[in-house]
Amino acid sequence: MERKDDAPILGIESSCDETAAAILAPDGRILAELVLSQIEDHAAFGGVVPEIAARAHLAALDAMVRQALREAGLGFADLACIAATAGPGLIGGLLVGTGYAKGAALAAGVPYLAINHLEAHALTARLPGQASAPVAFPYLLLLLSGGHSQCVAVEGVGRYRLLGSTLDDAVGEAFDKTAKLLGLPYPGGPALEALAREGDAKAVKLPRPLLGREGCDFSFSGLKTAIAQLLAVEPPGALPRARAADIAASFQACITDILGDRLRHALAMLPQASAVIVAGGVAANQAIRARLGEVAAQAGKPLIAPPLRLCTDNAVMVAWAAIERLRQGETSPLDTPCKPRWPLDTL
Ligand code: KG4
Ligand code: ZN
Numbered sequence: 001m002e003r004k005d006d007a008p009i010l011g012i013e014s015s016c017d018e019t020a021a022a023i024l025a026p027d028g029r030i031l032a033e034l035v036l037s038q039i040e041d042h043a044a045f046g047g048v049v050p051e052i053a054a055r056a057h058l059a060a061l062d063a064m065v066r067q068a069l070r071e072a073g074l075g076f077a078d079l080a081c082i083a084a085t086a087g088p089g090l091i092g093g094l095l096v097g098t099g100y101a102k103g104a105a106l107a108a109g110v111p112y113l114a115i116n117h118l119e120a121h122a123l124t125a126r127l128p129g130q131a132s133a134p135v136a137f138p139y140l141l142l143l144l145s146g147g148h149s150q151c152v153a154v155e156g157v158g159r160y161r162l163l164g165s166t167l168d169d170a171v172g173e174a175f176d177k178t179a180k181l182l183g184l185p186y187p188g189g190p191a192l193e194a195l196a197r198e199g200d201a202k203a204v205k206l207p208r209p210l211l212g213r214e215g216c217d218f219s220f221s222g223l224k225t226a227i228a229q230l231l232a233v234e235p236p237g238a239l240p241r242a243r244a245a246d247i248a249a250s251f252q253a254c255i256t257d258i259l260g261d262r263l264r265h266a267l268a269m270l271p272q273a274s275a276v277i278v279a280g281g282v283a284a285n286q287a288i289r290a291r292l293g294e295v296a297a298q299a300g301k302p303l304i305a306p307p308l309r310l311c312t313d314n315a316v317m318v319a320w321a322a323i324e325r326l327r328q329g330e331t332s333p334l335d336t337p338c339k340p341r342w343p344l345d346t347l
Contacts, residue, residue, distance in 0.1 A: 007080035008072060009326070010104075011319025012065065014057040014097030015089025015117045016147065017041075017048045020315035021061070021068040026080065026323060028128040032068035035314055036060050039187065046186050047176070054092025061100055076108035081331065083322030086114035087339030089147075094338035102334050111331035113322045118143065118344045120317035122154050124306050125277040127320045135304060140266055140273040142292065144259070145280030145312075146172030146187065151216040151266040152344060153273070157324045160344040163269050164216030164262065171255060172282050174220035178227050178251050182244045192248050193285050199242070199249030204230065206254040208261075216266035223254060252287055260291040267299045278305045281312045 008031055013020040017038040023031040038056045042048050069075060076082070084101035087094055098114065105112035121143055125135045140163075141152040149166035169177070172189055179188020184195065206226050209219040227247065231239070239247075267273065276296040282288060283305050296303040310316055 011315040012084040013315040014093040018313040022315035023072040024319040032071040057096040083113040087342035114332040114336045120321040121279040124317040136274045144282035166218040168221035196248040196252040199245030201249040201253035203246035204250035216262045
Protein backbone atom coordinates (compact mmCIF):
# COMPACT_ATOMS: atom_id res chain seq x y z
CA MET A 1 0.00 0.00 0.00
CA GLU A 2 1.29 3.45 -0.92
CA ARG A 3 2.59 5.47 2.06
CA LYS A 4 2.10 9.26 2.14
CA ASP A 5 4.77 10.36 4.59
CA ASP A 6 3.82 14.02 4.76
CA ALA A 7 0.07 13.39 5.07
CA PRO A 8 -2.01 13.76 8.27
CA ILE A 9 -3.00 10.93 10.61
CA LEU A 10 -6.51 10.18 11.91
CA GLY A 11 -6.81 8.76 15.44
CA ILE A 12 -9.94 7.18 16.95
CA GLU A 13 -10.59 6.44 20.64
CA SER A 14 -13.53 4.35 21.87
CA SER A 15 -12.14 2.06 24.58
CA CYS A 16 -14.24 3.34 27.47
CA ASP A 17 -16.84 6.10 27.73
CA GLU A 18 -15.36 8.80 25.52
CA THR A 19 -15.86 8.78 21.76
CA ALA A 20 -13.04 10.79 20.21
CA ALA A 21 -11.50 11.57 16.83
CA ALA A 22 -8.46 13.70 16.06
CA ILE A 23 -6.33 14.55 13.05
CA LEU A 24 -2.67 15.44 13.47
CA ALA A 25 -0.07 16.64 11.00
CA PRO A 26 2.95 14.30 10.91
CA ASP A 27 4.91 16.78 13.07
CA GLY A 28 2.23 16.53 15.78
CA ARG A 29 0.32 19.74 15.05
CA ILE A 30 -3.34 19.23 15.94
CA LEU A 31 -5.56 19.86 12.91
CA ALA A 32 -8.85 18.69 14.44
CA GLU A 33 -9.79 17.37 17.86
CA LEU A 34 -13.22 16.16 19.01
CA VAL A 35 -14.30 14.37 22.20
CA LEU A 36 -17.79 13.32 23.21
CA SER A 37 -18.20 12.18 26.81
CA GLN A 38 -20.90 9.63 27.59
CA ILE A 39 -21.05 10.58 31.28
CA GLU A 40 -24.75 11.47 31.06
CA ASP A 41 -25.59 8.10 29.43
CA HIS A 42 -24.06 6.21 32.35
CA ALA A 43 -24.73 8.54 35.31
CA ALA A 44 -28.01 6.89 36.30
CA PHE A 45 -26.17 3.55 36.69
CA GLY A 46 -23.30 4.98 38.77
CA GLY A 47 -20.65 3.63 36.38
CA VAL A 48 -19.93 2.75 32.75
CA VAL A 49 -22.35 0.18 31.27
CA PRO A 50 -20.40 -1.59 28.48
CA GLU A 51 -23.36 -2.25 26.17
CA ILE A 52 -24.61 1.35 26.45
CA ALA A 53 -21.05 2.56 25.78
CA ALA A 54 -20.67 0.45 22.63
CA ARG A 55 -24.00 1.63 21.21
CA ALA A 56 -23.20 5.26 22.00
CA HIS A 57 -19.82 4.97 20.20
CA LEU A 58 -21.59 3.46 17.20
CA ALA A 59 -24.17 6.26 17.15
CA ALA A 60 -21.56 9.05 17.35
CA LEU A 61 -18.37 7.95 15.66
CA ASP A 62 -19.08 8.36 11.94
CA ALA A 63 -20.44 11.91 12.25
CA MET A 64 -17.53 12.80 14.50
CA VAL A 65 -14.84 11.53 12.12
CA ARG A 66 -16.51 13.31 9.20
CA GLN A 67 -16.62 16.55 11.20
CA ALA A 68 -12.91 16.19 12.06
CA LEU A 69 -12.11 15.65 8.37
CA ARG A 70 -14.21 18.71 7.44
CA GLU A 71 -12.41 20.87 10.02
CA ALA A 72 -9.05 19.75 8.68
CA GLY A 73 -10.22 20.16 5.06
CA LEU A 74 -9.38 16.55 4.21
CA GLY A 75 -10.90 13.37 2.84
CA PHE A 76 -10.08 9.81 3.95
CA ALA A 77 -7.79 9.28 0.95
CA ASP A 78 -5.61 12.27 1.99
CA LEU A 79 -4.54 10.50 5.19
CA ALA A 80 -1.22 8.77 5.83
CA CYS A 81 -2.86 6.36 8.25
CA ILE A 82 -6.06 5.62 10.16
CA ALA A 83 -5.33 4.54 13.74
CA ALA A 84 -7.67 3.31 16.45
CA THR A 85 -7.36 2.15 20.04
CA ALA A 86 -7.38 -1.67 19.86
CA GLY A 87 -7.05 -2.30 23.62
CA PRO A 88 -7.07 -2.48 26.53
CA GLY A 89 -10.69 -1.54 27.13
CA LEU A 90 -14.30 -2.60 26.74
CA ILE A 91 -14.61 -5.03 23.84
CA GLY A 92 -17.78 -3.50 22.37
CA GLY A 93 -16.28 -0.03 22.09
CA LEU A 94 -12.98 -1.41 20.76
CA LEU A 95 -14.84 -3.32 18.03
CA VAL A 96 -16.75 -0.19 17.01
CA GLY A 97 -13.62 1.99 16.78
CA THR A 98 -11.29 -0.52 15.14
CA GLY A 99 -14.03 -1.82 12.81
CA TYR A 100 -14.70 1.72 11.63
CA ALA A 101 -10.98 2.46 11.21
CA LYS A 102 -10.31 -0.74 9.29
CA GLY A 103 -13.31 -0.22 7.00
CA ALA A 104 -12.31 3.36 6.23
CA ALA A 105 -8.66 2.34 5.70
CA LEU A 106 -9.64 -0.46 3.32
CA ALA A 107 -12.07 1.74 1.37
CA ALA A 108 -9.66 4.69 1.09
CA GLY A 109 -6.56 2.58 0.45
CA VAL A 110 -4.58 3.89 3.43
CA PRO A 111 -2.78 1.89 6.14
CA TYR A 112 -4.39 0.97 9.46
CA LEU A 113 -2.64 1.04 12.86
CA ALA A 114 -3.86 -0.70 16.03
CA ILE A 115 -2.86 1.42 19.03
CA ASN A 116 -2.49 0.38 22.65
CA HIS A 117 -4.44 2.86 24.81
CA LEU A 118 -1.84 2.80 27.60
CA GLU A 119 0.97 3.46 25.12
CA ALA A 120 -1.03 6.43 23.85
CA HIS A 121 -1.24 7.84 27.41
CA ALA A 122 2.47 7.06 27.89
CA LEU A 123 3.64 8.92 24.79
CA THR A 124 1.39 12.00 25.10
CA ALA A 125 4.12 13.87 26.98
CA ARG A 126 6.23 13.74 23.79
CA LEU A 127 3.61 15.51 21.69
CA PRO A 128 5.31 18.74 20.54
CA GLY A 129 4.13 21.88 22.30
CA GLN A 130 3.36 20.18 25.66
CA ALA A 131 6.60 20.62 27.61
CA SER A 132 9.18 23.38 27.27
CA ALA A 133 11.63 20.85 25.85
CA PRO A 134 10.85 17.41 24.40
CA VAL A 135 10.75 14.84 27.19
CA ALA A 136 13.68 12.47 26.76
CA PHE A 137 13.62 8.70 27.37
CA PRO A 138 13.65 7.19 29.90
CA TYR A 139 10.92 8.83 31.94
CA LEU A 140 8.59 7.69 34.65
CA LEU A 141 4.90 7.55 33.83
CA LEU A 142 2.31 7.56 36.59
CA LEU A 143 -0.97 6.57 34.98
CA LEU A 144 -3.83 7.40 37.34
CA SER A 145 -7.23 6.88 35.77
CA GLY A 146 -10.57 5.25 36.43
CA GLY A 147 -9.35 1.99 34.93
CA HIS A 148 -5.60 2.01 35.58
CA SER A 149 -3.03 2.76 38.28
CA GLN A 150 0.45 2.04 37.05
CA CYS A 151 4.06 3.19 37.41
CA VAL A 152 5.79 2.63 34.10
CA ALA A 153 9.39 3.15 32.99
CA VAL A 154 9.04 4.55 29.47
CA GLU A 155 12.36 3.65 27.85
CA GLY A 156 11.48 4.17 24.19
CA VAL A 157 8.60 3.79 21.74
CA GLY A 158 7.35 0.26 22.38
CA ARG A 159 9.74 -0.17 25.33
CA TYR A 160 7.80 -0.07 28.56
CA ARG A 161 8.72 -1.64 31.87
CA LEU A 162 5.97 -1.99 34.44
CA LEU A 163 7.45 -0.98 37.81
CA GLY A 164 4.24 -1.34 39.78
CA SER A 165 0.48 -1.34 39.48
CA THR A 166 -2.65 -1.64 41.56
CA LEU A 167 -3.28 -4.96 43.23
CA ASP A 168 -7.03 -4.29 43.30
CA ASP A 169 -8.97 -1.11 42.46
CA ALA A 170 -7.69 1.67 40.23
CA VAL A 171 -7.24 4.99 42.02
CA GLY A 172 -10.05 6.68 40.06
CA GLU A 173 -12.26 3.71 40.91
CA ALA A 174 -11.47 4.27 44.61
CA PHE A 175 -12.53 7.92 44.23
CA ASP A 176 -15.72 6.93 42.39
CA LYS A 177 -16.70 4.21 44.88
CA THR A 178 -16.00 6.41 47.91
CA ALA A 179 -17.91 9.28 46.32
CA LYS A 180 -20.86 6.95 45.76
CA LEU A 181 -20.80 5.91 49.43
CA LEU A 182 -20.89 9.61 50.32
CA GLY A 183 -23.89 10.14 48.05
CA LEU A 184 -21.99 12.20 45.47
CA PRO A 185 -22.84 12.03 41.74
CA TYR A 186 -20.85 9.99 39.16
CA PRO A 187 -18.03 10.43 38.25
CA GLY A 188 -17.08 10.96 41.85
CA GLY A 189 -13.52 12.28 41.63
CA PRO A 190 -14.22 15.95 40.91
CA ALA A 191 -17.20 16.06 43.33
CA LEU A 192 -15.16 14.44 46.09
CA GLU A 193 -12.27 16.86 45.58
CA ALA A 194 -14.67 19.81 45.85
CA LEU A 195 -16.25 18.45 49.05
CA ALA A 196 -12.83 17.67 50.55
CA ARG A 197 -11.99 21.39 50.46
CA GLU A 198 -14.60 21.96 53.19
CA GLY A 199 -13.36 19.16 55.44
CA ASP A 200 -10.65 18.34 57.97
CA ALA A 201 -8.16 15.83 56.53
CA LYS A 202 -7.20 14.65 60.04
CA ALA A 203 -10.77 13.97 61.18
CA VAL A 204 -10.88 10.30 60.21
CA LYS A 205 -8.09 7.76 60.57
CA LEU A 206 -7.82 5.55 57.51
CA PRO A 207 -5.50 2.66 56.57
CA ARG A 208 -2.64 3.44 54.19
CA PRO A 209 -2.05 0.06 52.48
CA LEU A 210 1.50 -0.72 51.28
CA LEU A 211 2.83 2.62 52.57
CA GLY A 212 6.60 2.37 52.92
CA ARG A 213 6.59 -1.11 51.38
CA GLU A 214 9.29 -1.88 48.81
CA GLY A 215 8.38 -1.40 45.12
CA CYS A 216 5.59 0.78 43.83
CA ASP A 217 2.46 -1.37 43.76
CA PHE A 218 -0.77 0.21 44.96
CA SER A 219 -3.76 -1.09 46.88
CA PHE A 220 -6.95 0.88 47.38
CA SER A 221 -9.75 -1.61 48.03
CA GLY A 222 -9.09 -1.74 51.80
CA LEU A 223 -9.57 1.98 51.95
CA LYS A 224 -12.98 1.77 50.30
CA THR A 225 -13.95 -1.02 52.72
CA ALA A 226 -12.80 1.07 55.70
CA ILE A 227 -15.05 3.92 54.56
CA ALA A 228 -17.98 1.58 53.97
CA GLN A 229 -17.56 0.23 57.52
CA LEU A 230 -17.26 3.74 58.91
CA LEU A 231 -20.48 4.82 57.24
CA ALA A 232 -22.27 1.68 58.43
CA VAL A 233 -21.94 2.83 62.05
CA GLU A 234 -22.93 6.45 61.39
CA PRO A 235 -26.34 7.40 62.81
CA PRO A 236 -29.19 6.61 60.38
CA GLY A 237 -30.41 9.40 58.11
CA ALA A 238 -28.59 11.65 55.67
CA LEU A 239 -24.91 12.12 56.44
CA PRO A 240 -24.40 15.73 57.64
CA ARG A 241 -22.45 17.69 55.02
CA ALA A 242 -19.68 18.60 57.48
CA ARG A 243 -19.16 14.92 58.34
CA ALA A 244 -19.15 13.92 54.65
CA ALA A 245 -16.60 16.68 53.99
CA ASP A 246 -14.33 15.39 56.79
CA ILE A 247 -14.48 11.87 55.35
CA ALA A 248 -13.81 13.16 51.82
CA ALA A 249 -10.83 15.22 53.02
CA SER A 250 -9.43 12.30 55.04
CA PHE A 251 -9.84 9.94 52.08
CA GLN A 252 -8.12 12.34 49.70
CA ALA A 253 -5.25 12.90 52.14
CA CYS A 254 -4.86 9.13 52.45
CA ILE A 255 -4.72 8.65 48.66
CA THR A 256 -2.31 11.57 48.38
CA ASP A 257 0.01 10.01 50.99
CA ILE A 258 -0.09 6.64 49.22
CA LEU A 259 0.62 8.11 45.77
CA GLY A 260 3.45 10.31 47.11
CA ASP A 261 5.06 7.33 48.83
CA ARG A 262 4.68 5.09 45.77
CA LEU A 263 6.18 7.76 43.51
CA ARG A 264 9.18 8.09 45.86
CA HIS A 265 9.76 4.34 45.55
CA ALA A 266 9.23 4.36 41.78
CA LEU A 267 11.84 7.11 41.39
CA ALA A 268 14.29 5.01 43.37
CA MET A 269 13.68 2.23 40.84
CA LEU A 270 14.35 4.54 37.88
CA PRO A 271 16.95 7.07 39.09
CA GLN A 272 17.90 7.95 35.52
CA ALA A 273 14.35 9.19 34.72
CA SER A 274 14.43 12.54 32.93
CA ALA A 275 11.01 13.52 34.32
CA VAL A 276 7.86 12.29 35.98
CA ILE A 277 4.77 12.37 33.78
CA VAL A 278 1.28 12.05 35.23
CA ALA A 279 -1.69 11.09 33.08
CA GLY A 280 -5.27 9.94 33.63
CA GLY A 281 -8.28 11.73 35.05
CA VAL A 282 -7.02 11.62 38.65
CA ALA A 283 -4.10 13.84 37.58
CA ALA A 284 -6.71 16.64 37.62
CA ASN A 285 -6.75 16.50 41.43
CA GLN A 286 -4.90 19.54 42.77
CA ALA A 287 -3.89 18.01 46.12
CA ILE A 288 -2.47 14.92 44.42
CA ARG A 289 -0.73 16.94 41.74
CA ALA A 290 0.88 19.19 44.37
CA ARG A 291 2.18 16.22 46.39
CA LEU A 292 3.55 14.42 43.35
CA GLY A 293 5.27 17.68 42.35
CA GLU A 294 6.92 17.90 45.79
CA VAL A 295 8.13 14.30 45.69
CA ALA A 296 9.47 14.68 42.15
CA ALA A 297 11.24 17.94 43.11
CA GLN A 298 12.89 16.22 46.10
CA ALA A 299 14.40 13.77 43.59
CA GLY A 300 15.41 16.67 41.32
CA LYS A 301 12.92 15.75 38.58
CA PRO A 302 10.32 17.93 36.89
CA LEU A 303 6.70 16.81 37.15
CA ILE A 304 4.94 17.18 33.82
CA ALA A 305 1.20 16.87 33.51
CA PRO A 306 -0.17 17.26 29.99
CA PRO A 307 -3.16 19.64 29.84
CA LEU A 308 -6.21 17.94 31.28
CA ARG A 309 -7.94 17.35 27.94
CA LEU A 310 -4.87 15.32 26.89
CA CYS A 311 -4.57 13.60 30.32
CA THR A 312 -8.05 12.11 30.12
CA ASP A 313 -9.17 9.84 27.27
CA ASN A 314 -8.85 11.56 23.89
CA ALA A 315 -7.93 10.78 20.30
CA VAL A 316 -5.01 13.20 19.96
CA MET A 317 -2.93 10.74 22.00
CA VAL A 318 -4.00 7.88 19.72
CA ALA A 319 -2.97 9.79 16.58
CA TRP A 320 0.32 10.84 18.24
CA ALA A 321 1.16 7.24 19.24
CA ALA A 322 0.42 6.28 15.63
CA ILE A 323 2.88 8.94 14.42
CA GLU A 324 5.57 7.53 16.73
CA ARG A 325 4.85 4.01 15.41
CA LEU A 326 4.73 5.14 11.77
CA ARG A 327 8.16 6.76 12.21
CA GLN A 328 9.40 3.26 13.00
CA GLY A 329 7.85 2.03 9.75
CA GLU A 330 5.01 0.17 11.41
CA THR A 331 1.43 -0.40 10.25
CA SER A 332 -1.03 -3.14 11.25
CA PRO A 333 -2.66 -5.81 9.08
CA LEU A 334 -6.44 -5.51 8.80
CA ASP A 335 -6.94 -8.81 10.62
CA THR A 336 -5.26 -7.47 13.80
CA PRO A 337 -7.62 -8.40 16.64
CA CYS A 338 -8.81 -6.14 19.49
CA LYS A 339 -7.37 -6.99 22.88
CA PRO A 340 -9.56 -6.11 25.89
CA ARG A 341 -6.52 -6.99 28.02
CA TRP A 342 -3.24 -5.74 26.56
CA PRO A 343 -0.57 -4.94 29.17
CA LEU A 344 1.99 -2.32 28.17
CA ASP A 345 4.98 -4.48 28.90
CA THR A 346 3.87 -7.08 26.32
CA LEU A 347 4.14 -4.65 23.38
O1 KG4 B 1 -8.60 9.02 32.54
P1 KG4 B 1 -10.05 9.11 32.78
O2 KG4 B 1 -10.81 10.30 32.23
O3 KG4 B 1 -10.83 7.86 32.24
C1 KG4 B 1 -10.39 6.56 32.38
O4 KG4 B 1 -10.66 5.99 33.46
O5 KG4 B 1 -9.76 6.03 31.43
O6 KG4 B 1 -10.24 9.04 34.36
C2 KG4 B 1 -11.51 9.12 34.96
C3 KG4 B 1 -11.31 8.96 36.45
C4 KG4 B 1 -12.62 8.81 37.20
O7 KG4 B 1 -12.48 7.75 38.10
C5 KG4 B 1 -12.75 10.14 37.92
O8 KG4 B 1 -13.48 10.08 39.11
C6 KG4 B 1 -11.30 10.52 38.16
O9 KG4 B 1 -10.64 10.12 36.99
N1 KG4 B 1 -11.14 11.95 38.39
C7 KG4 B 1 -10.69 12.49 39.55
C8 KG4 B 1 -10.75 13.89 39.38
N2 KG4 B 1 -11.21 14.15 38.12
C9 KG4 B 1 -11.43 12.95 37.53
N3 KG4 B 1 -10.28 11.91 40.68
C10 KG4 B 1 -9.89 12.73 41.67
N4 KG4 B 1 -9.92 14.09 41.61
C11 KG4 B 1 -10.33 14.71 40.49
N5 KG4 B 1 -10.36 16.03 40.41
ZN1 ZN C 1 -7.35 6.19 29.51
